[in-house]
Every structure is written in C-alpha cells, then in structure tokens.
Amino acid sequence: MSTPVNRQIILTARPEGNPKPTDFEIVERPVPVPGDGQVLVRNTLVSLDPFNRILMGNANSDQPPIEVGDTMFGFTVAVVEQSNHPDFAPGDHVSGYLGTTGWQDYALSDGSDIRTVDPEAAPLTAHLGLLGITGLTAWVGLTKIISLAPGKTLVVTAAAGGVGSAAAQIGKIRGLRVVGVAGGPDKTRHLLDDLGLDAAVDYKAPDFAEQLARAVPDGIDFLYENVGATQFPLMMEHMNLNSQVVVGGVMSQITSTNLTEGANDLPQVLRKIFYRNLSVHGFDVTQFYGDYQEFLDDLTPHVLAGKMHSATQVIEGLENIPTAFPQMFTGRGVGKLVAKIA
Amino acid sequence: MSTPVNRQIILTARPEGNPKPTDFEIVERPVPVPGDGQVLVRNTLVSLDPFNRILMGNANSDQPPIEVGDTMFGFTVAVVEQSNHPDFAPGDHVSGYLGTTGWQDYALSDGSDIRTVDPEAAPLTAHLGLLGITGLTAWVGLTKIISLAPGKTLVVTAAAGGVGSAAAQIGKIRGLRVVGVAGGPDKTRHLLDDLGLDAAVDYKAPDFAEQLARAVPDGIDFLYENVGATQFPLMMEHMNLNSQVVVGGVMSQITSTNLTEGANDLPQVLRKIFYRNLSVHGFDVTQFYGDYQEFLDDLTPHVLAGKMHSATQVIEGLENIPTAFPQMFTGRGVGKLVAKIA
Numbered sequence: 001m002s003t004p005v006n007r008q009i010i011l012t013a014r015p016e017g018n019p020k021p022t023d024f025e026i027v028e029r030p031v032p033v034p035g036d037g038q039v040l041v042r043n044t045l046v047s048l049d050p051f052n053r054i055l056m057g058n059a060n061s062d063q064p065p066i067e068v069g070d071t072m073f074g075f076t077v078a079v080v081e082q083s084n085h086p087d088f089a090p091g092d093h094v095s096g097y098l099g100t101t102g103w104q105d106y107a108l109s110d111g112s113d114i115r116t117v118d119p120e121a122a123p124l125t126a127h128l129g130l131l132g133i134t135g136l137t138a139w140v141g142l143t144k145i146i147s148l149a150p151g152k153t154l155v156v157t158a159a160a161g162g163v164g165s166a167a168a169q170i171g172k173i174r175g176l177r178v179v180g181v182a183g184g185p186d187k188t189r190h191l192l193d194d195l196g197l198d199a200a201v202d203y204k205a206p207d208f209a210e211q212l213a214r215a216v217p218d219g220i221d222f223l224y225e226n227v228g229a230t231q232f233p234l235m236m237e238h239m240n241l242n243s244q245v246v247v248g249g250v251m252s253q254i255t256s257t258n259l260t261e262g263a264n265d266l267p268q269v270l271r272k273i274f275y276r277n278l279s280v281h282g283f284d285v286t287q288f289y290g291d292y293q294e295f296l297d298d299l300t301p302h303v304l305a306g307k308m309h310s311a312t313q314v315i316e317g318l319e320n321i322p323t324a325f326p327q328m329f330t331g332r333g334v335g336k337l338v339a340k341i342a
Numbered sequence: 343m344s345t346p347v348n349r350q351i352i353l354t355a356r357p358e359g360n361p362k363p364t365d366f367e368i369v370e371r372p373v374p375v376p377g378d379g380q381v382l383v384r385n386t387l388v389s390l391d392p393f394n395r396i397l398m399g400n401a402n403s404d405q406p407p408i409e410v411g412d413t414m415f416g417f418t419v420a421v422v423e424q425s426n427h428p429d430f431a432p433g434d435h436v437s438g439y440l441g442t443t444g445w446q447d448y449a450l451s452d453g454s455d456i457r458t459v460d461p462e463a464a465p466l467t468a469h470l471g472l473l474g475i476t477g478l479t480a481w482v483g484l485t486k487i488i489s490l491a492p493g494k495t496l497v498v499t500a501a502a503g504g505v506g507s508a509a510a511q512i513g514k515i516r517g518l519r520v521v522g523v524a525g526g527p528d529k530t531r532h533l534l535d536d537l538g539l540d541a542a543v544d545y546k547a548p549d550f551a552e553q554l555a556r557a558v559p560d561g562i563d564f565l566y567e568n569v570g571a572t573q574f575p576l577m578m579e580h581m582n583l584n585s586q587v588v589v590g591g592v593m594s595q596i597t598s599t600n601l602t603e604g605a606n607d608l609p610q611v612l613r614k615i616f617y618r619n620l621s622v623h624g625f626d627v628t629q630f631y632g633d634y635q636e637f638l639d640d641l642t643p644h645v646l647a648g649k650m651h652s653a654t655q656v657i658e659g660l661e662n663i664p665t666a667f668p669q670m671f672t673g674r675g676v677g678k679l680v681a682k683i684a
Contacts, residue, residue, distance in 0.1 A: 062618065
C-alpha cells in the first residue's frame with residue numbers, strides 16, 4: 001500500500017459565469033498531522049452547492065471569495081482518522097458543516113467546524129441535504145424568518161434544488177398547499193411524484209404565466225424565493241394582501257454576466273410591496289447555527305419516517321468534481337449533487 | 343346674498359401621466375340637505391396629495407380609481423353647518439379624514455368619516471399634514487411596521503414632501519441621525535434649516551452618489567422609501583446588515599408612463615436583500631386607523647411645542663385646484679399643498 005496523500009482541489013482562476021474544469025487543479029500534498037486538540041478527518045462525501053460557486057469569486061455576491069490558489073471550501077461528511085480531541089474518536093462519522101473541511105481527501109479540525117452524526121439514524125448523504133445546511137436554510141426561512149400557517153399557499157422557486165425541495169416539503173409537513181416552480185418536465189414530474197407537491201409549474205414552458213395562475217387559484221400567501229430574478233415579478237402578481245416573501249437565495253445571479261439585462265422590474269415590484277403590504281425578508285443562515293439542534297429535532301423524525309424525499313445525484317471520485325460541478329448551473333438533473341470519495 | 347351652491351370638482355378624463363387642468367370640470371349643484379343622523383359640513387381646507395392622483399386612474403396603482411364624472415375624493419378640514427348627529431354641533435371644526443368629503447364646498451357625512459378637531463390645540467392645516475393621514479402614514483411606518491432605535495441612521499426619500507418630512511422629523515424626535523433625500527438646493531436647504539436634519543442629499547445633483555456616501559458614513563439602518571424607483575438601488579448599496587426598509591409610497595410611479603425604462607434594477611436589489619438580511623415592508627395605512635388616537639397622543643405635544651415643522655403651500659380658492667394640483671408632480675416648491683376655500 002502506497003503512502004496516502006491528500007488530494008486537494010485548488011482554485012486556479014476566478015470563473016467568468018459558469019466555471020470550467022480548467023478553473024481548478026488537483027494537487028497532492030502530505031496528509032496533515034493533528035496537533036494538540038486537533039482531529040484528522042477523511043472526507044467520504046463532498047457536497048456540491050451554489051455556495052461553492054460564490055466562493056470562487058466573480059459571482060455577483062457580497063460574500064468574500066477564497067483566494068486563487070486556495071483549496072476549495074465545501075461541506076462534507078467524513079470519518080475521523082486520528083483524534084487528539086475528547087469529543088471525537090477514530091471511526092466516528094462527522095459532518096463538516098462549516099465548509100472548512102473542503103474539497104480534499106483529508107482535513108484538520110479543532111472540533112468547532114465538525115459535528116458527530118449517527119450513520120444508523122439517517123443516511124449519511126442527508127447531512128449534506130435535508131439535515132445539513134441546505135435543509136437548515138429552508139427551515140430557518142420558513143420557521144424563524146416567516147411563520148407558515150396551515151391551509152395557506154406556499155410557492156417555492158427552484159423547487160427541485162436542494163434548498164427548494166427541502167422548503168417545499170417543510171411546507172407539506174406544515175399542512176400548506178405547496179406549489180413548486182422548476183424548469184422542464186423531468187423536474188416538475190419529480191415535484192409531483194416524489195415530493196408530493198400540490199402543483200408544479202414549469203418556468204421554461206411558453207405558458208408559464210397561465211400554469212402559475214392555475215396553480216395558485218387563491219393567490220400566494222408565502223413565497224420562498226431561491227432564484228432572485230426573472231420569475232419574481234410574475235410571482236408578485238399573485239401575492240395576496242399581507243403576504244410574505246423570504247429570499248433564501250439568488251441562484252440565477254451567481255453565474256450571470258449581465259444582471260441588468262431586460263426591462264426594469266424593480267418599480268413594479270416595489271409597487272406590489274407597497275400596495276399589497278408585502279414583507280420581503282433576506283437572512284443569513286450562519287446567524288442561526290444556534291438553532292441547529294431544534295432544526296434536527298424537528299425534521300429528523302420526518303426524514304426517518306421516509307416522509308421527506310431527498311433526491312441525490314452521486315458522482316464518483318474527488319477527481320471528477322471539476323467536470324461535474326459546472327453542471328449545477330446548466331440544467332442538470334434532479335436532486336442534490338454529491339461527490340463520493342472512495 | 344345669493345343662494346349658496348355646492349361647487350364640485352369632477353373628473354372628466356383619466357389623466358395620462360401628469361394631470362391637466364382640462365381633466366377636471368367645476369360643476370355647481372344644490373347644497374345637499376342632511377337627513378336623519380347626517381351632518382352637513384362646509385370644507386374650508388382641501389388637502390392636495392399624491393393619493394388624489396391615484397384615484398384619477400392610469401396611475402400604476404392597485405387601488406381602484408373613482409369613476410369619470412364623479413366628484414374628486416380628498417382629505418379636508420371643514421366646519422359643521424347643520425347636524426342631525428349627536429356627536430357634532432354647528433360650528434364644530436372637523437377633519438374629513440377618509441377623503442370622502444372631497445374637492446367640493448359642502449359634503450354630507452354620517453359621522454363615520456369625520457372627526458372633531460380643536461382649532462386652539464393645533465393649526466387647522468396640521469390635520470391635513472403632521473396630524474392627518476400624511477403624518478399617520480409616516481408614524482405607522484416607523485412605529486408599527488419597523489421600530490426605530492436611537493443613535494441609528496434613518497434615510498428618508500422625498501423628505502421635503504408631506505409624508506417624508508413627517509417621517510424625517512419623527513426620526514429626529516426618536517433620537518436618530520436623519521438624512522433626507524430631495525431634489526434641488528431649495529429643498530435640501532429646507533431639510534437642514536427648517537427640519538433640522540443631520541444631512542440632506544440632492545438626488546438631482548451630478549454627485550448624488552458621493553453626497554449620499556458622505557451623508558451615511560455608518561451606513562443606513564432604516565430607510566423610509568417614498569419614491570419607489572431610481573434612487574432605491576443606490577440606497578441598497580449602503581444598507582447595513584439586518585437593516586430595514588419601509589415603503590410608505592411609490593410617488594415616482596404615479597405619473598410615470600414607462601415604468602420599465604432603464605436597466606433592470608431588480609436582481610441587484612434582491613441580492614442586497616438576501617446578502618444583507620434586509621427586510622422590506624409595505625403597509626396600508628387604512629389598516630391602522632384604530633391607532634389614530636395613539637398617534638395623536640404621541641405627536642401632538644411635539645407639534646404644539648413647535649418641535650415639528652410643517653411647511654404648507656396654500657393656494658386660494660377651490661376653483662384653482664385644477665391648475666395647482668399638477669404642480670405636485672413637476673418639482674413644485676417646498677411643503678404640503680393645501681387649497682383654502684373662502
């Protein structure tokens with residue numbers, strides 16, 4: 001057996017728009033040695049998220065990017081290899097839930113950015129999806145930022161995506177009529193058949209506006225917005241008086257190279273906000289890490305009971321991340337993208 | 343003395359953009375006779391507000407307009423002429439605070455749309471401004487929709503207007519740093535010298551962006567937005583984390599004939615909402631009439647103590663309203679427009 005190395009995917013250039021495989025390079029470095037109080041973990045699953053693209057820079061984001069030459073940040077699931085920390089033992093499964101464990105084989109942790117997970121209690125991939133930051137982002141928006149009421153109508157955009165599908169299913173658990181918006185028949189079928197939503201609307205269809213109108217006969221009471229652009233003004237047409245919008249992401253902007261294209265949609269949106277007494281809320285999920293346990297307590301039983309569906313698209317091998325990641329923004333298939341590391 | 347008649351200003355055409363004098367006609371009708379439980383009032387002051395333009399139709403508004411041929415709605419101050427209602431006696435001064443008393447010499451009321459005001463307690467014009475719906479709109483936004491905190495920075499757009507100047511002064515009373523945005527040196531001077539704001543920014547100046555940046559060195563914590571268009575994206579650049587926006591009006595849209603002109607500002611605004619955890623709130627002041635007394639109790643002492651300034655531009659005569667009203671949207675002078683009826 002050869003000496004193990006730590007393969008790291010480093011950023012070699014800030015992408016313009018959609019990243020290219022050549023914006024990354026895989027380097028081999030020695031496996032780090034844990035010091036006092038440190039834990040050495042070996043990543044087994046790497047989560048591929050829009051968040052990663054933001055960290056590459058040129059992403060119409062206010063979040064500071066990593067440096068060119070640095071190892072990519074990323075959420076992971078890992079196994080403890082060595083531990084000098086009382087809370088972790090070799091063989092423990094952990095979730096690298098702050099992204100610092102990154103796109104690499106091995107990572108060092110002081111214990112503050114990993115949490116132990118029980119592989120018997122839920123599939124390990126769930127910690128990158130429904131029970132990870134993705135699910136937390138959906139849950140915080142619908143629980144801490146706005147408050148859902150049963151019987152009302154919730155619309156979720158990018159509903160086949162990670163945050164969107166979690167938000168939509170939380171809406172179903174809470175007893176709302178949930179309408180998902182996604183692009184193309186495969187995704188809308190997934191929303192209806194796998195997630196059990198009440199209606200699905202295809203924003204790529206020529207009759208999108210009519211589909212939406214039919215799907216929300218009583219208007220929209222809650223909108224979980226993940227896209228941040230073109231579909232938003234149309235949603236506004238259906239918002240009920242005193243209804244609420246939570247902005248959980250602005251996915252479409254991340255790879256956009258011309259944000260201000262098209263007619264100016266802002267005046268009419270402000271008008272709707274004013275005349276319909278809307279509230280529109282942004283939030284930063286990192287301010288809610290203190291609610292992580294409450295979130296897990298709330299959703300884990302539903303995940304275990306098989307009442308929440310988590311579509312996962314698994315790619316094999318760290319080395320395939322640079323080619324697989326760009327698919328996220330080009331209408332790839334259904335479900336959360338995860339890389340499995342041997 | 344000739345038999346009194348009731349002059350009524352009726353809408354003869356829905357204006358396109360800014361209204362023209364020919365969109366109105368003055369008709370003379372018999373003075374109405376109050377029935378059981380009714381009050382006959384004679385208007386002495388008529389308030390001219392953006393709200394009136396909305397009621398004329400073609401105003402990019404969700405509020406239904408009046409019919410062509412109907413008497414114009416409008417807030418007034420009036421004197422009771424005859425009363426068959428136990429709460430009102432001839433000679434009482436009243437505020438026609440729901441707008442139904444309108445642009446006319448006389449009006450009938452069942453008592454539900456008028457309230458008695460004390461002419462000794464505050465100037466009668468105050469009931470159309472600081473102590474009327476205008477002031478209530480400012481107060482509700484800053485008291486019931488968001489909550490101001492002393493020492494923070496409040497920016498008010500259209501700060502020389504009725505709602506804006508009330509909002510700015512409420513901010514000063516609450517101990518905030520208040521920055522007013524208005525068009526032209528006369529208005530910015532008014533904001534500094536008469537209203538005592540901490541800074542004034544001229545949105546018509548070529549260096550508007552630099553002026554704003556200098557005026558908010560610690561960013562913006564609260565934005566009271568009255569304009570609803572072009573200045574909004576620039577404000578977003580300065581909003582602090584977790585800051586709040588209340589939309590008290592969309593004044594610039596009322597007479598606009600091409601709302602979607604220019605670059606698309608919506609994506610970047612949604613991005614700021616997301617990344618800075620902003621909340622943007624619309625509201626309908628009519629849902630807060632139950633708080634009218636609390637509002638009066640809060641602000642009246644400040645008005646009486648001369649601590650709130652109410653600039654008023656008085657035009658003489660009901661017959662001059664059709665020519666004076668359109669000035670509201672064409673950069674007229676400072677202060678609230680009021681018509682005095684002989």
